[in-house]
Amino acid sequence: MNTNASLCPAKPFGAVVLLVAAMLFGAPLRAADAPPIPDTLQQRIAACTTCHGVHGEGTPGSGYFPRLAGKPAAYLARQMQDFRNGLRKYAPMEYTVRQLSPAYMQEIAEYFAAQQVPYSRSPLPPVSAATLQRGEQLVSKGDPANKIPACASCHGSQLTGVQPSTPGLVGLPYDYISAQLGSWRTRTRGTVAPDCMAVVANRLSDSDITAVAAALASRQLPADTHAQMAGSVTPPLPCGVLGATGDGT
Amino acid sequence: MKWLRRLLLLIVVLIVLLLGWFFFGGGHQPTSPAMSKVTAATLHDPALIARGQYLVTVGDCAGCHTAQGGAAFAGGRALATPFGNIAVPNITPDGGTGLGHWSFEDFWQALHNGKGRHGELLYPAFSYTSYTKVTHDDALAMYAYLQSLPPVHRPPTASTLEFPYSVRNSLTAWRALYFKEGVFQPDPKQSARWNRGAYLVQGLGHCNECHAARDSLGGTPQDVHLTGGQIPQQNWYALDLSTRQNGGLQGWSEQDVVDLLKTGQSAKGTAFGPMADVVASSTQHMSDDDLRAVAIYLDSLPARAPSPEEPSAFNANALVVQGEKVYTQRCADCHGKDGNGVAGIYPPLNGNSSVTEPSGINATRAVLLGGFAPLTTTNPRPYSMPPFAQQLSDADVAAVVSYIRHTWNNSTPAVMERDVSKYRQTPMD
Numbered sequence: 001m002n003t004n005a006s007l008c009p010a011k012p013f014g015a016v017v018l019l020v021a022a023m024l025f026g027a028p029l030r031a032a033d034a035p036p037i038p039d040t041l042q043q044r045i046a047a048c049t050t051c052h053g054v055h056g057e058g059t060p061g062s063g064y065f066p067r068l069a070g071k072p073a074a075y076l077a078r079q080m081q082d083f084r085n086g087l088r089k090y091a092p093m094e095y096t097v098r099q100l101s102p103a104y105m106q107e108i109a110e111y112f113a114a115q116q117v118p119y120s121r122s123p124l125p126p127v128s129a130a131t132l133q134r135g136e137q138l139v140s141k142g143d144p145a146n147k148i149p150a151c152a153s154c155h156g157s158q159l160t161g162v163q164p165s166t167p168g169l170v171g172l173p174y175d176y177i178s179a180q181l182g183s184w185r186t187r188t189r190g191t192v193a194p195d196c197m198a199v200v201a202n203r204l205s206d207s208d209i210t211a212v213a214a215a216l217a218s219r220q221l222p223a224d225t226h227a228q229m230a231g232s233v234t235p236p237l238p239c240g241v242l243g244a245t246g247d248g249t
Numbered sequence: 250m251k252w253l254r255r256l257l258l259l260i261v262v263l264i265v266l267l268l269g270w271f272f273f274g275g276g277h278q279p280t281s282p283a284m285s286k287v288t289a290a291t292l293h294d295p296a297l298i299a300r301g302q303y304l305v306t307v308g309d310c311a312g313c314h315t316a317q318g319g320a321a322f323a324g325g326r327a328l329a330t331p332f333g334n335i336a337v338p339n340i341t342p343d344g345g346t347g348l349g350h351w352s353f354e355d356f357w358q359a360l361h362n363g364k365g366r367h368g369e370l371l372y373p374a375f376s377y378t379s380y381t382k383v384t385h386d387d388a389l390a391m392y393a394y395l396q397s398l399p400p401v402h403r404p405p406t407a408s409t410l411e412f413p414y415s416v417r418n419s420l421t422a423w424r425a426l427y428f429k430e431g432v433f434q435p436d437p438k439q440s441a442r443w444n445r446g447a448y449l450v451q452g453l454g455h456c457n458e459c460h461a462a463r464d465s466l467g468g469t470p471q472d473v474h475l476t477g478g479q480i481p482q483q484n485w486y487a488l489d490l491s492t493r494q495n496g497g498l499q500g501w502s503e504q505d506v507v508d509l510l511k512t513g514q515s516a517k518g519t520a521f522g523p524m525a526d527v528v529a530s531s532t533q534h535m536s537d538d539d540l541r542a543v544a545i546y547l548d549s550l551p552a553r554a555p556s557p558e559e560p561s562a563f564n565a566n567a568l569v570v571q572g573e574k575v576y577t578q579r580c581a582d583c584h585g586k587d588g589n590g591v592a593g594i595y596p597p598l599n600g601n602s603s604v605t606e607p608s609g610i611n612a613t614r615a616v617l618l619g620g621f622a623p624l625t626t627t628n629p630r631p632y633s634m635p636p637f638a639q640q641l642s643d644a645d646v647a648a649v650v651s652y653i654r655h656t657w658n659n660s661t662p663a664v665m666e667r668d669v670s671k672y673r674q675t676p677m678d
Binding site for chain 1: 594620676
């Protein structure tokens with residue numbers, strides 16, 4: 001029976017063309033109806049982008065998955081290291097990054113650091129004017145009596161972060177900020193010693209955490225949201241992260 | 250009545266003696282390194298140390314003897330078992346907290362016979378049931394390597410075993426049931442390569458410690474070999490390593506086995522969960538000859554009959570229809586409508602033994618956790634799978650897993666929503 005051959009004379013030729021095309025373009029051979037898998041970092045890191053967004057935009061509505069876009073690369077790489085080493089505790093993150101090499105972490109961190117995504121505002125809980133005022137005081141002046149430095153003294157005068165390892169605080173949701181300050185106190189978030197942020201978080205009272213989270217989340221965004229230049233601040237406390245480059249050294 | 254009193258006294262004395270032995274028995278004089286028959290010059294031989302490093306890597310000693318974020322080989326982990334947590338010791342040559350005072354004779358006694366430096370019985374979380382097959386020469390090389398490491402001072406965490414498991418001599422009974430001391434004996438009827446593979450798989454590789462089901466006492470009956478089973482506490486299913494259908498290596502070529510162990514991926518599937526760690530820290534570093542030997546040995550294991558299909562206790566049809574919908578939306582872009590994946594990037598699900606294994610745990614947890622393929626020298630920037638735990642309900646996960654287990658060439662029972670809910674809660678370490 002040669003019915004098939006006579007009906008579809010072009011088939012073997014088509015297959016050869018496809019094969020040659022696949023070899024030429026280096027694309028994996030796939031069924032004709034499926035698009036090829038792009039050889040991009042974005043495609044490789046589906047495990048990250050599925051929660052944090054393709055451009056690291058996070059979930060500003062809920063604050064549950066933090067924004068990664070535009071955060072300093074060394075800061076992001078450091079967070080992956082901290083999850084891998086168990087200094088920061090969140091089982092799904094620890095599982096996902098547990099095998100990644102410093103080089104791959106750095107590449108992923110640079111991808112998200114380079115993303116430009118407009119900030120979106122998140123809902124604020126109802127707080128009193130006095131609370132907001134206390135929060136604003138902590139953000140810009142600190143509380144010297146309780147040895148609490150101002151947020152701005154490390155995170156930059158516009159709170160947009162400082163290269164290479166200090167994240168910005170503006171544009172973050174209230175829930176995210178208060179959850180992070182809480183997790184420093186319960187030791188589910190930490191970093192290399194000396195962990196200056198743990199020291200500060202433990203000097204804040206519960207009402208201070210509410211106040212500072214509300215004040216930061218309600219701040220107007222500056223025109224330029226990029227992190228300040230490296231070396232442009234002098235931290236009031238010794239910080240392990242500032243002596244480190246985020247690659248585990 | 251006098252004889253009765255005497256008999257009672259005798260029984261009491263016997264009980265006291267037995268209790269004394271139970272709690273305090275098993276004494277043994279350790280050998281100090283200075284008294285050892287192995288000289289320091291032998292131990293400093295760089296060739297011996299290098300061979301030891303390779304063997305310690307094959308045995309993946311660091312896999313258990315390293316805490317999360319801790320120094321390699323310095324212990325500090327608490328290994329979860331159904332009987333409580335077991336503290337994993339420091340095996341760097343630190344005098345106070347590690348193996349600094351251990352002679353080779355002490356090391357050999359632990360590896361070969363499961364006894365500590367003072368003769369105390371070791372818990373079989375340390376897999377001496379397998380390591381007993383390691384040759385004296387290989388053990389010496391491993392000892393030389395471990396003694397060459399920088400000493401790290403790290404006291405062990407406390408074990409939290411329940412009574413009576415907390416009493417080491419209770420292991421006497423366990424050892425009688427499950428432990429047979431003896432170095433691997435080559436089978437003269439088989440090739441040298443087969444024997445090398447068998448030696449690595451049964452001995453240092455300690456594959457059987459995960460790839461066989463454990464009974465209620467935490468032991469593996471001695472005739473059970475690589476038959477696959479659920480790993481206690483971890484809730485992963487370690488595959489049958491024979492060529493069995495559904496959950497075994499049916500259809501795997503020698504090259505597929507080599508590929509998976511070397512790169513983390515093969516045409517038949519990708520390593521994930523605890524096996525991804527084994528590939529990354531151990532098997533990717535094995536020589537091609539050794540990997541080939543392992544593949545030859547595994548390929549020679551007689552295929553076991555697949556477990557009889559249990560009829561589902563509920564109507565799986567509706568589940569599969571819903572599952573196909575979820576699959577088309579969430580999975581087909583990468584794994585293909587035909588379930589054949591993308592060669593070298595995304596594993597096939599059609600005929601994938603981790604999809605068709607009896608429990609359904611592996612596919613369920615892979616859907617929940619996602620994650621990267623193992624990071625190896627040949628695949629330093631692996632592709633990854635999204636975790637669906639936050640995006641799919643228990644019902645949708647059950648549906649899509651039931652669908653992939655029951656379509657294309659796959660024909661295995663559905664998984665239930667309540668199982669998904671259970672595996673969602675499993676701790677990940």
